Amino acid sequence: xxxxxxxxxxxxxxxxxxxxxxxxxxxxxxxxxxxxxxxxxxxxxxxxxxxxxxxxxxxxxxxxxxxxxxxxxxxxxxxxxxxxxxxxxxxxxxxxxxxxxxxxxxxxxxxxxxxxxxxxxxxxxxxxxxxxxxxxxxxxxxxxxxxxxxxxxxxxxxxxxxxxxxxxxxxxxxxxxxxxxxxxxxxxxxxxxxxxxxxxxxxxxxxxxxxxxxxxxxxxxxxxxxxxxxxxxxxxxxxxxxxxxxxxxxxxxxxxxxxxxxxxxxxxxxxxxxxxxxxxxxxxxxxxxxxxxxxxxxxxxxxxxxxxxxxxxxxxxxxxxxxxxxxxxxxxxxxxxxxxxxxxxxxxxxxxxxxxxxxxxxxxxxxxxxxxxxxxxxxxxxxxxxxxxxxxxxxxxxxxxxxxxxxxxxxxxxxxxxxxxxxxxxxxxxxxxxxxxxxxxxxxxxxxxxxxxxxxxxxxxxxxxxxxxxxxxxxxxxxxxxxx
Amino acid sequence: xxxxxxxxxxxxxxxxxxxxxxxxxxxxxxxxxxxxxxxxxxxxxxxxxxxxxxxxxxxxxxxxxxxxxxxxxxxxxxxxxxxxxxxxxxxxxxxxxxxxxxxxxxxxxxxxxxxxxxxxxxxxxxxxxxxxxxxxxxxxxxxxxxxxxxxxxxxxxxxxxxxxxxxxxxxxxxxxxxxxxxxxxxxxxxxxxxxxxxxxxxxxxxxxxxxxxxxxxxxxxxxxxxxxxxxxxxxxxxxxxxxxxxxxxxxxxxxxxxxxxxxxxxxxxxxxxxxxxxxxxxxxxxxxxxxxxxxxxxxxxxxx
Numbered sequence: 001x002x003x004x005x006x007x008x009x010x011x012x013x014x015x016x017x018x019x020x021x022x023x024x025x026x027x028x029x030x031x032x033x034x035x036x037x038x039x040x041x042x043x044x045x046x047x048x049x050x051x052x053x054x055x056x057x058x059x060x061x062x063x064x065x066x067x068x069x070x071x072x073x074x075x076x077x078x079x080x081x082x083x084x085x086x087x088x089x090x091x092x093x094x095x096x097x098x099x100x101x102x103x104x105x106x107x108x109x110x111x112x113x114x115x116x117x118x119x120x121x122x123x124x125x126x127x128x129x130x131x132x133x134x135x136x137x138x139x140x141x142x143x144x145x146x147x148x149x150x151x152x153x154x155x156x157x158x159x160x161x162x163x164x165x166x167x168x169x170x171x172x173x174x175x176x177x178x179x180x181x182x183x184x185x186x187x188x189x190x191x192x193x194x195x196x197x198x199x200x201x202x203x204x205x206x207x208x209x210x211x212x213x214x215x216x217x218x219x220x221x222x223x224x225x226x227x228x229x230x231x232x233x234x235x236x237x238x239x240x241x242x243x244x245x246x247x248x249x250x251x252x253x254x255x256x257x258x259x260x261x262x263x264x265x266x267x268x269x270x271x272x273x274x275x276x277x278x279x280x281x282x283x284x285x286x287x288x289x290x291x292x293x294x295x296x297x298x299x300x301x302x303x304x305x306x307x308x309x310x311x312x313x314x315x316x317x318x319x320x321x322x323x324x325x326x327x328x329x330x331x332x333x334x335x336x337x338x339x340x341x342x343x344x345x346x347x348x349x350x351x352x353x354x355x356x357x358x359x360x361x362x363x364x365x366x367x368x369x370x371x372x373x374x375x376x377x378x379x380x381x382x383x384x385x386x387x388x389x390x391x392x393x394x395x396x397x398x399x400x401x402x403x404x405x406x407x408x409x410x411x412x413x414x415x416x417x418x419x420x421x422x423x424x425x426x427x428x429x430x431x432x433x434x435x436x437x438x439x440x441x442x443x444x445x446x447x448x449x450x451x452x453x454x455x456x457x458x459x460x461x462x463x464x465x466x467x468x469x470x471x472x473x474x475x476x477x478x479x480x481x482x483x484x
Numbered sequence: 485x486x487x488x489x490x491x492x493x494x495x496x497x498x499x500x501x502x503x504x505x506x507x508x509x510x511x512x513x514x515x516x517x518x519x520x521x522x523x524x525x526x527x528x529x530x531x532x533x534x535x536x537x538x539x540x541x542x543x544x545x546x547x548x549x550x551x552x553x554x555x556x557x558x559x560x561x562x563x564x565x566x567x568x569x570x571x572x573x574x575x576x577x578x579x580x581x582x583x584x585x586x587x588x589x590x591x592x593x594x595x596x597x598x599x600x601x602x603x604x605x606x607x608x609x610x611x612x613x614x615x616x617x618x619x620x621x622x623x624x625x626x627x628x629x630x631x632x633x634x635x636x637x638x639x640x641x642x643x644x645x646x647x648x649x650x651x652x653x654x655x656x657x658x659x660x661x662x663x664x665x666x667x668x669x670x671x672x673x674x675x676x677x678x679x680x681x682x683x684x685x686x687x688x689x690x691x692x693x694x695x696x697x698x699x700x701x702x703x704x705x706x707x708x709x710x711x712x713x714x715x716x717x718x719x720x721x722x723x724x725x726x727x728x729x730x731x732x733x734x735x736x737x738x739x740x741x742x743x744x745x746x747x748x749x750x751x752x753x754x755x756x757x758x759x760x761x762x763x764x765x766x767x768x769x770x771x772x773x774x775x776x777x778x779x780x781x782x783x784x785x786x787x788x
Contacts, residue, residue, distance in 0.1 A: 161586070164587065167577065187577070189577075189582065189585045190582045190585065191580065191582065192580065192581060192582035192583070193580065194555055194579075194580040194581070195580050196577075196578065196580045242578075242580070243580065244551060244552065244555045244578070244579060244580050245552075245555075246555055246556050247552060247555075247556075248509075248532075248552055248553055248555070248556040249549075249552065250549075250552060251548030251549060251551055251552040252552075253551075253578075284548070286547075286548025286549065286552075287548055287549045287552065288547060288549040291536065294545075294547045294548065294549060295548075296548050340545070340547075344536065344538040344539065345535075345536060345538070345539050346538055346539040346540055346543070346736065347540075347543055347545065348540040348543050349738055398710045399710070444709070445609075445612075445613065445708065445709060446570075446613065446708070447609060476609075479566070479569045479570060479613075480570075481546065481569060481570050481571055481572070481573040481574045482545070482546070482570065482571075482574070483546060483574055484545055484546050484547055484548060484574075
C-alpha cells in the first residue's frame with residue numbers, strides 16, 4: 001500500500017513532464033522557430049495522411065503508383081524551393097518529409113498475425129496433478145504437462161499500430177477449449193521524452209523472466225522461484241508508465257505499474273473494489289562492454305492485496321489441519337541480472353547467455369488455525385520467504401544450444417501473533433525446495449525449436465521427481481521481435 | 485568539471501563564428517548508412533552505428549545500449565524491408581522517442597527509395613527466411629547509395645533547416661565524387677563481367693548484378709539456412725554443368741563451407757566486406773567499393 005501514492009505521483013509526473021517541457025523558452029528567436037515547427041507539424045500530419053491515401057490507391061494500380069510518387073516528388077521539390085514563404089511554407093515543407101516512393105508491400109500484414117504451436121511428451125514417475133511446492137502458499141503452479149503426449153498452449157498474437165498515437169497488441173492462448181487473454185494492451189508511441197504508457201492487460205515489467213512469453217523461455221518451464229511467487233507470467237489489468245533516461249551511453253529505465261492482478265497468487269473473486277490492488281516499481285540499468293558483451297541489471301518491488309477470505313492455505317496444512325488467511329498483504333521485491341556474450345557481437349554462430357534472479361516475499365494477514373474446529377485459534381501471521389535461480393545457455397552451433405539451471409527456495413520464517421501461540425506445528429518445514437534442469441535444443445530456423453530437457457525436481461518434501469520433457473515450439477506468421 | 489564547462493562554452497562560442505557543431509543525432513542501423521550520414525551530414529551530425537560489418541544484420545538483439553541510443557536520436561536510418569524486423573521494433577517501441585517512430589521524418593527506411601531485387605512471387609517459409617519486399621542488402625549497388633543519399637539530405641534539411649546550405653553543398657559534392665567513382669569502378673571491373681560466382685547468402689546480389697557477374701549458386705540451401713553437406717555436394721556436382729569460377733562470401737560468415745567447396749572444386753574462395761568495416765581497407769563507402777573490386781580482380785586473375 002505504501003507504493004500507491006508514489007505510483008500515482010509518478011504517473012502524474014510523467015504526464016505533466018510530457019506536457020510542459022515543450023514550454024521552456026530560451027530566446028525569442030527559438031520561440032519563433034518553435035512556432036514555425038509547430039505550424040509545420042500541424043500541416044504535416046494532414047499532408048502525410050493525404051499522401052498515404054494516395055499511396056494506398058497506388059497499390060491497387062501499379063502504374064498509378066509511379067505517377068503518384070512522382071507527384072509527391074514534385075511537390076517535395078517545389079516545397080524545398082519555396083521554403084521561406086511564410087503562409088504556405090508549413091504545408092509544403094511537410095510534403096518534403098517522408099513520402100516513400102515504394103508503398104509497403106501488399107503482402108505485409110496489417111495487423112501482424114502470428115501463431116505459436118507448442119506441445120510435446122512428458123515422462124515422470126510422479127503424478128503431475130499431486131505435485132506442489134512444500135511450504136509455499138497457493139497452488140504453486142509447477143507448470144507440468146500431463147504425462148505422455150500432450151498439446152501445449154497455442155498462442156495467437158495480433159499487433160499493429162492503432163493510429164499515429166497508439167500501438168495495440170493482444171496475445172491469446174488456447175488450450176483444450178479454454179481461451180485465455182494473456183495480454184491485450186495499447187501502448188503510446190508519441191509521448192516522446194522517453195515516456196511510454198501502456199494500458200490494458202500486460203505482463204508486469206518486474207524481474208527478467210516474468211515478461212517473457214512461454215514460447216521464448218530458455219527452458220520448457222519457468223524457474224522454481226518464479227513459479228512459487230509469481231506464476232508463469234504475472235499479469236496486471238491496469239496501467240504502466242516507463243521512462244528511459246536520455247543518457248545515450250547507458251540504459252536507465254524507470255517504470256511503475258498499478259492495477260488489478262490477473263492470476264495467482266493474488267487474484268481472487270474478492271478483488272472487486274476500487275483503486276489499485278497491486279502496484280509495482282522497477283528500474284533497469286544496462287549497456288555494452290566492448291562489442292561482445294552486454295548486460296542488464298534490474299531491481300523491483302511490488303505491493304499487493306491478498307485480501308482473500310477463507311483461502312485454505314494448502315501449503316501450510318502440513319500442520320494436519322486447514323488454515324485460512326484473511327486481510328492479507330503481499331510485498332515482494334527482487335533483483336535480476338542478464339548478461340550476454342557473442343563474439344564480435346554476432347550471435348549467429350556462438351553465443352552465451354547468463355541469467356540470475358533473486359526475489360523475496362513477505363506475506364502477512366490474519367491466520368485462522370483449524371477453522372470450525374474446537375482447536376480453532378486466530379492471530380496475526382507473517383511469513384518471509386525467498387528464492388533464486390541461475391541459468392546459463394550456450395549456443396555452440398548455429399542450430400544447437402545447451403543450458404543448465406539451478407534454483408532453490410528458502411522457507412524463511414513465520415512471525416506469529418499471540419493468538420496463535422498454542423497452534424501446534426505452525427512453523428516452516430525444515431526443507432529446501434530445489435530443482436536442477438538441463439536442456440539441449442535444436443532450432444533449424446528462427447521459426448522452429450525442438451527441445452529435450454531433464455529436471456531433477458526436489459520441490460516437494462520427500463519426493464525426487466525425475467522429469468523428462470520433449471518439446472516443440474513452432475512459429476507461424478509474422479516474424480516477431482524479441483526482447484533482450 | 486570546470487574544464488568541461490569551459491570547453492562547452494568554447495564550443496558554443498565557436499558555433500557562432502566557426503564551422504557548425506553537431507546538431508543532429510543520427511542512429512544508423514548499419515555501417516553503410518552511418519558512413520553515408522557522415523558524408524552528407526559532416527560536422528552537423530553525430531553518428532552512432534548500431535551494428536558492425538562482422539554481425540549478421542538479421543540477428544541483432546534489442547540490447548539495452550541500442551535502446552539508450554535510440555532514445556536520444558533525431559534520425560534513425562535503417563535498411564527497412566524487414567531486414568531489422570527482429571530487433572528494431574523493440575528498440576523503437578521501448579525508446580520512448582516520438583521523433584523516430586515509423587512515419588515520422590526521423591525514421592528513414594532506405595529500402596523505400598530504391599528498387600528492390602528478388603521480390604518473391606510466392607511467400608512461403610519453406611523457401612527460407614525470405615523478405616516479402618525483396619532482397620534488402622541494397623548497399624552493394626552504387627546507384628542505390630545515391631538514391632538514399634538524396635533522401636537522407638532531404639531529411640536532414642527537414643530536421644535541421646538551419647543547415648540547408650551545408651547539407652546541399654555536401655550532397656552536391658558527394659554526388660559528383662560518387663558518380664566519378666562509380667564510373668571508375670565500372671571501368672575497373674570490366675574483366676569481371678560474365679564471371680560466374682557462388683555466393684554464401686544473398687547479401688552480394690546487388691554487387692554481382694551491377695558488375696554483370698552471374699550467380700550460379702549459393703552456399704546456403706535456402707536464405708537464412710546454414711550450408712549443409714548435402715547441399716554442398718550438389719554444388720560440387722553442379723560444377724560440371726554450370727561451372728562457377730569464384731566463391732565469394734563476406735568476412736561476417738564462417739568460411740568453413742566456402743573453404744570446403746573451394747578445396748573440392750578447385751576454384752578460389754574470397755571474402756568481401758559485408759559493409760563498411762568488414763575488411764581493414766573498407767573504411768568508408770568509397771574504399772568499401774574499392775576494396776571489394778580489388779579483391780574480386782585479384783582473385784579473378786589467373787595464377788601463373
